[in-house]
Amino acid sequence: MTQGSFKRPIDMSVRFSLNSRTTDDPLHIGHQPSDGAGAATVPPGTTLPLTTAQRGLWFAQQLIPDTPIVIATFVELHGDLDIDLLDRVCRRGLTEVECLVRIIEIDGVPHQVVDRSADDVFPVVDVSDREDPAAAALDWMTADYTAGFDLLSDRLIRGAVLRLGERHYYWYSCIHHLVVDGYGAIRFMNRAAELYSAELAGSAGADSYVASRLDELVTAENDYRDSKRFRTDREYWMGKAADLPAPLSPAGVAGPPDVTPLRGGGSLPRELSRRLTAAAESYGSIDAAVTIAAVAAYFAIATDTSDVVLSLPVTGRTNAVLRKAAGMVSNVVPIRMQVGPDTTIGELVTATGLELTGALRHQRYRSEDLRADLAAADPTHATTGVELGGLYGPTINVMNFPTDLELGSVAGHFNVLTSGPIADMMVNLYPGADGTRIDILANHHLYDADTLGRHHDRLIRVLEAFADADPARRVLSVDTLTAVEHATLVPARGPAAPSPRTLAEIIDDAIDRAPDQIAITFHDRDAERGAVTYRDASRWASGVGRLLAERGAGPGRFVAIAVERSLDSVRSVWAVARSGAAFVPVDPEYPAERIRHLLSDSGAAIGITTRALRDRLPDDVDWVILDDVAHPADDSDSDGDHDGTRGRTAHLDDAAYMIYTSGSTGTPKGVVVTHRGLTALAAERRRNYHVGTDSRFLHNTSPSFDMAVGEQISALSASATLVVSAPGLAADELTDVMVRAGVTHALLTPTVLSTMDPERFTALELLGVGGEAVTAELVRRWAPGRAMRNGYGPTEATDIATVSALTTDGPITIGGPVHDFAVVVLDSRLRPVPCGVRGELYLAGPGLARGTTDCAASPRRASSPTRSGPAAGCTARVTWCPGGPASPTHQCSSTTAARTTRSRSAAAVSNSARSKPSSCPARTCGMSSPPCVTPRPARGWSPTSSPTRGPRSTPRPCAPGATNACPPDSYRTPSSSWRICR
Secondary structure, eight states: OOGGGOOTTOOOOOSEETTEEOOOOOOOOOOOOSSOOSSOOOOTTOEEEOOHHHHHHHHHHHHSTTSOOEEEEEEEEESOOOHHHHHHHHHHHHHHTTOOEEEEEETTEEEEEEOOOOOOOOOEEEOTTSSSHHHHHHHHHHHHHHTOOOTTTSOSEEEEEEEEETTEEEEEEEEETTTOOHHHHHHHHHHHHHHHHHHHTTOOTTTTOOOOOHHHHHHHHHHHHTSHHHHHHHHHHHHHHTTOOOOOOTTSSOOOOBSSOEEEEEEOOHHHHHHHHHHHHHHTSOHHHHHHHHHHHHHHHHHTOSEEEEEEEEOOOOSHHHHTOOSSOOEEEEEEEEOOTTOBHHHHHHHHHHHHHHHHHTTTSOHHHHHHHHHHHOGGGGTTTSOTTSOOSSEEEEOOSOSEEEETTEEEEEEEEESSOBSSEEEEEEOOTTOOEEEEEEOTTTOOHHHHHHHHHHHHHHHHHHHTOOTTSBGGGOOOOOHHHHHHHTTEEOOOOOSOOOHHHHHHHHHHHOTTSEEEEEEOSSSEEEEEEHHHHHHHHHHHHHHHHHTTOOTTOEEEEEOOSSHHHHHHHHHHHHHTOEEEEOOTTSOHHHHHHHHHHHTOOEEEEOTTTGGGSOSSSEEEEGGGSOOGGGOTTOOSOSOTTGGGOOOTTSEEEEEEOOOTTSSOOEEEEESTTHHHHHHHHHHHSOOOTTOEEEEOSOTTSHHHHHHHHHHHHTTOEEEEEOTTOOHHHHHHHHHHHTOOEEEEOHHHHTTSOGGGOTTOOEEEEOSSOOOHHHHHHHSTTSEEEEEEOOGGGSSOSEEEEOOTTSOOBOOEEOTTOEEEEEOTTSOBOOTTOEEEEEEESTTSOOEESOGGGSOOOOOOTTSSSOOEEEEEEEEEEEOOTTOSSEEEEOSOGGGOOOOSOOOOOOTTSOOOBOOOOOOOOOOOOOOOOOSSSOTTOOOOOOOOOOOOSSSSTTOTTOTTSOOTTOOOOOSSOOOOOO
16 A cells, blocks of 8 residues: 555654654564574663653653554565564564563652563454455554553553555554654664564674663763753753744644544655755755745745744754664754745745754753743743643654665565644655655644645645745745635625615615515514504604704714614614614613713714603703604605605715724724615525515614614515514513514524524524624524524624525534625735635625724725725634535635624725635634735735824714725724624
8 A cells, every 4th residue: 555545544754853753663562582682781670760751751641641642653565474583573673672661650750661571472463355455454553553551551562464465464563652762663663674684584684783772871861961961952942942932723723632633745746856955955955944944934824923933853862872772762842933024935944954953953952841941931831832742833844764664575665653642733754765755744633634635735835936946035925825716715705786775775675565564563571562564664764854854964964863672763763764864873771971972973963762761861962852753654744655855865875874883992983884785785685594575584683783784674675574672681581572473584692592492483484693603502403494694794894794504514604705795814914815724804895884983093904906996804813614515615614703803904805806706604713713825915906004094073984085084995993803792
């Protein structure tokens, strides 16, 4: 079986580098050697202390008792294998390299005891009769090495020969890392092969072999720790590692250690290997430095960071005694490279070479010691600076050893199943005369095979760039997006919406379609308390709208609505729209200071309220008291038509409403939303939420939040009935209202849903969720029997910008762009990123808000490169992921949609970037928590900055055309991160 045919658990790695920290041991058991030449060994029964490296592994194994820290390998053999001879030479080899030890505790302290008493038989496992012998052999070996060892009772070496067919074998071994490291495993394998070949040849051949004894290894360590070299090494690493960042991860999240990682990779094209060698020569460096520099560049790109720290496995063998030892000596050290915006390939290769030189010069200083030193100097390093096992980030492992060996005439190929648990990702580099192979091992708890394959392909693209040997090229100019990703993700576009209509026109359209349809019903905890048709609601709104117009309401003005959720709160929205003004919802339950701020900041000089609430409101607003207004439907000027105020209809670019942020990180900001995105929202509700004339859409959100706008537009989109719930209902009371009213469509937060019983909602056809993280358990409970949608969008997006369908067996994502929206995911340098790479989600489209009431407090923004293009703004940390069941392109999957944060920057997505409508959801990363790089602004977008201040003298936030005001084709977000509260 070739390496390329291995499936999931096979790793082909070795966890030690530069000189090889491989993993594998021949196999097995330990008899007293039957023929004994070779060097003197430690007498059986000798008890020795553990070395520092062994103690580190001892304690690491206690921390993860169910995750074996082992080296498991096999050699694939083709030929006439003498199994009995292999058994003999293995036992002799194990004795010579002193791998036959047991662990005991003396007064609670672990020690090692030389033990050659076992007379185990080298077992043969025959899988040749299986349908797929190779798969069966792999399953057997995986089950064996994942079973682990009991450190205090088991012999720490075991193995077998697996027969796959005539003249086809796997020579398998599993050994605990306490006993041997990768270098030692290779040393042992080569020794066994040498003995096998010598005996077949009738030669005494390998009697001159000398290996360091265990006691010499212990003495060598003690001498080192008492030396000036130890103190010099310690000083070097403390200087290097004092401010190490948290370990990088392309996944963006942590997972349990993995002993059966995914593996992807293959041999580099010979031409690429040749070019990399030539590039190294041109830089005056070694091949490894160029390759490691390219790997560092890739992780800088894949994690959007400039401070790249990689874990470098090293042999730790710096003198003759150590080089002859097969025991646990190897180490893992950090190498750190800076990859800034202007760093060139030549500079990075040079810096990497210097890092390697320093790391190898000081490689004996144990990672366990460094971790203890860092923790003593700064306790935060104990948990954030260094991973379990002494790893500092993704591992780069250079395997400088031959993977082919011969046992007489039998050809063998060395393969690594595992060299120990993998926290995140490991890159194994196998240089060779016939070319170079690169494998990537990835924790299968964090990555899937497709994602791993994409990482490998992108790494090859970076290697191609480094092989070009252009030292002046900027590292971050390397573009790892494919042509397909550029076409579909830069940007991803939602479907086109019908021609935009103002809010008043959308209301009029709903009335025209079904004037006698029930438009609004109101329910308290006990019963329905009122219902009006579209015709009646129109008459009411026309009358109040004219009254507002008489008091000065009109386009460019704001009218406050301080009315509890009710029939009147909804009809008041219609009335303000009829006047041409924009509405500002004001929750009467807000503190007086917040109410004063909202009214003053918005510039609302006119308001609507009721007599019961008037005393809670300031006197500097001209309040229309609904209780005092004559029945609008009886107004002599109202004949039931809705033409009475059409002369004051607003323009599409005028404000439709203003929603204030929660102010959780400072003063609340008013987000001004125009009419342009309302038609697209209505189209989305009809198409994706299946709203029809017979639908009964719940209105349960406080009018002060943008989801309330979405609820009202949903009903208007199809002349459906809006079911208004009274404020202050408990979960069981809201359930009663929804069941009694026959609600078919609802938008609710996961928190509310967690308190309700889905079995009671037999009429509920579609459930929309948003505003918070959506869990698999929530979907499992609520999705059966109904459609379920996850809508995402900041207040600035006219309620939502992306939506996904949620199913019990599908991923949880925030979906692809809705009608008239385009989305792109950019890194911190405003470059598009590919699938599987985290970035900031940027939204573009006519539905984006015009700005906020305090432009000076807004962050940098980017204008559309076409100047007539859509606005754009950054909203959340996300990751493009492969498309779901209904998506042939891509999706952005979401882990914690509630934790969306607004970035300090904004970028524009040009409407000149051409792509088909895309169902590309984005995963919001609540952790710092599911796409790449271009040398210059990518096709179709152009980031710029323009932190200007808008006028404060009028209630027109960021008025278009005003000097130094926010232009209409840009979108700002608050300068500090804050949570969106719905």
